Amino acid sequence: xxxxxxxxxxxxxxxxxxxxxxxxxxxxxxxxxxxxxxxxxxxxxxxxxxxxxxxxxxxxxxxxxxxxxxxxxxxxxxxxxxxxxxxxxxxxxxxxxxxxxxxxxxxxxxxxxxxxxxxxxxxx
Numbered sequence: 001x002x003x004x005x006x007x008x009x010x011x012x013x014x015x016x017x018x019x020x021x022x023x024x025x026x027x028x029x030x031x032x033x034x035x036x037x038x039x040x041x042x043x044x045x046x047x048x049x050x051x052x053x054x055x056x057x058x059x060x061x062x063x064x065x066x067x068x069x070x071x072x073x074x075x076x077x078x079x080x081x082x083x084x085x086x087x088x089x090x091x092x093x094x095x096x097x098x099x100x101x102x103x104x105x106x107x108x109x110x111x112x113x114x115x116x117x118x119x120x121x122x123x124x
Contacts, residue, residue: 002026002113004095009118012085016122020080022095022115029097030073033104035111036080038091038120045094047106049080058105062088085122092117 008020020036035050049069050058057069066085071078078095096111098104 002097004097004113004115006093006095006115006118009093009120011121011123013124014086014122016085017081017083018085018120020082020093020095020118020120022078022080024076024078024095024097027097027113029076031101033098033101033110034069034071034078035096035098035104035106036067036069037094037096037106037108037111038089039094039117040091043091045108047108048093050104050106050110051078052104053101056104058103060106082120085120087122087124090120090122092119 003025005023036048037045039045047060048063051069066083068081094117095115097113098111
């Protein structure tokens with residue numbers, strides 16, 4: 001059974017940092033795109049970042065230069081380091097995995113397996 005479990009969410013002041021983790025089990029994620037997404041209240045789920053099996057990263061414009069996606073295949077864990085957080089980053093963050101590798105842009109339809117989400121709140 002494929003399972004993705006996020007952790008590391010919380011509340012932080014603007015300008016602060018958080019590191020999200022996603023532990024993956026039940027699938028050979030070493031051959032897959034992995035991605036992070038977020039969904040704010042009343043909005044559609046949107047992509048944040050993706051990473052392929054060679055560690056090549058892709059980001060949406062709002063995340064580029066502030067967020068970093070990484071993966072540790074030996075541990076089946078991947079991460080999202082978020083710096084310089086802004087109130088508009090407030091959302092539920094989801095990790096996801098695709099069934100295949102290739103171009104790992106974080107498009108919702110590209111990914112097949114999803115975690116339950118972790119809340120990130122940026123507020124003063």
